[in-house]
Amino acid sequence: MSNQATGNRHQSTDPPVGAHIVRPPEAPVPVILRETAYGKLNLTLDVLGKRPDGYHDLEMVMCSVALSDELELTLGTGEAWSVVCDRMDLPQNEGNLCWKAARAYFDAAGLDPAGLRIALRKAIPAQAGMAGGSADAAAVLRALNRHYGLFSPEALREIGLRVGSDVPYCLFGGMALARGRGELLSRLPALPKGLCFVLAKPEFSVSTPALFRQLDAVGVTQRPDTPAMLRALEAGNAAEIGRQLANAFEPAVAADYPVVEQIRRVLLAKGALGARLTGTGSVVFGLFDDEDAARAAAAALAPLCPQAWTVAPVDN
Numbered sequence: 001m002s003n004q005a006t007g008n009r010h011q012s013t014d015p016p017v018g019a020h021i022v023r024p025p026e027a028p029v030p031v032i033l034r035e036t037a038y039g040k041l042n043l044t045l046d047v048l049g050k051r052p053d054g055y056h057d058l059e060m061v062m063c064s065v066a067l068s069d070e071l072e073l074t075l076g077t078g079e080a081w082s083v084v085c086d087r088m089d090l091p092q093n094e095g096n097l098c099w100k101a102a103r104a105y106f107d108a109a110g111l112d113p114a115g116l117r118i119a120l121r122k123a124i125p126a127q128a129g130m131a132g133g134s135a136d137a138a139a140v141l142r143a144l145n146r147h148y149g150l151f152s153p154e155a156l157r158e159i160g161l162r163v164g165s166d167v168p169y170c171l172f173g174g175m176a177l178a179r180g181r182g183e184l185l186s187r188l189p190a191l192p193k194g195l196c197f198v199l200a201k202p203e204f205s206v207s208t209p210a211l212f213r214q215l216d217a218v219g220v221t222q223r224p225d226t227p228a229m230l231r232a233l234e235a236g237n238a239a240e241i242g243r244q245l246a247n248a249f250e251p252a253v254a255a256d257y258p259v260v261e262q263i264r265r266v267l268l269a270k271g272a273l274g275a276r277l278t279g280t281g282s283v284v285f286g287l288f289d290d291e292d293a294a295r296a297a298a299a300a301l302a303p304l305c306p307q308a309w310t311v312a313p314v315d316n
């Protein structure tokens with residue numbers, strides 16, 4: 001009797017009273033988030049002046065376009081952070097704006113994801129004036145905030161501004177007027193239906209800080225008429241929108257790279273309502289109200305630049 005009782009006690013799975021249960025550490029369950037990052041065009045870009053903090057006050061009419069990168073974030077990998085990008089010439093580490101955006105988010109949130117992997121499939125050209133890196137950074141912030149739900153849109157844009165001047169707009173998206181460093185944003189009417197863009201990417205890239213310095217030295221010679229552009233957008237007047245496209249950086253870039261003017265001439269000859277450099281380049285875009293004409297223009301650009309696309313604007 002007593003032996004049996006002792007054996008029963010030893011077979012019990014209950015811990016002895018007062019014993020401490022030691023379990024193996026829980027493996028984190030990875031969470032996968034997916035997000036799309038759209039490129040942008042500057043329908044206007046004005047440089048108003050240099051600020052005491054070294055940045056410039058800008059005034060820009062911005063438009064998102066359907067040329068996009070795809071991101072996949074894996075949270076809780078249990079491993080060191082990594083960025084894997086299908087373009088080997090872009091940083092695959094903490095130098096990538098995606099990484100900086102994730103760092104900024106987790107610092108602001110006071111959280112540790114227990115490992116992060118960001119896989120990035122690029123379609124937006126780099127060194128193009130289309131805010132490709134900033135769009136990816138914004139996509140990371142959007143994906144993380146959708147998952148954790150910690151910040152208001154305004155607070156998320158503040159985190160974005162720590163990563164780069166174009167990131168707040170990339171979070172905002174669509175048609176917008178951007179002022180200040182680019183973070184003071186207001187919504188603009190969508191472009192009239194049926195408009196599309198041809199994007200041409202010649203093979204050069206310029207240094208944005210160097211171009212700002214050059215503009216400080218020589219002054220702005222191509223100043224957009226921003227109020228006229230806003231009126232044209234309000235009226236939905238496609239021809240006038242085309243006429244009002246303007247970029248303060250274009251004269252300086254076109255002086256160094258004649259291909260800018262050559263591309264503009266082809267786009268205009270093929271029926272563009274207007275054609276301009278976006279950002280500090282090197283993409284030159286044309287605005288079209290006829291998709292067949294746009295495709296013909298993109299094909300006609302082949303001798304001048306290796307890459308051209310026909311894309312639609314992305315609605316607000």
Ligand code: C5P
Pocket residue numbers: 054055056057058163164165166180181182208209212
């Ligand atoms: O903010 P972000 O790092 O994208 O800016 C890159 C560079 O562009 C800055 O170092 C600055 O030289 C210039 N810049 C500027 N004024 C702005 C935005 C950018 O002078 N509003």
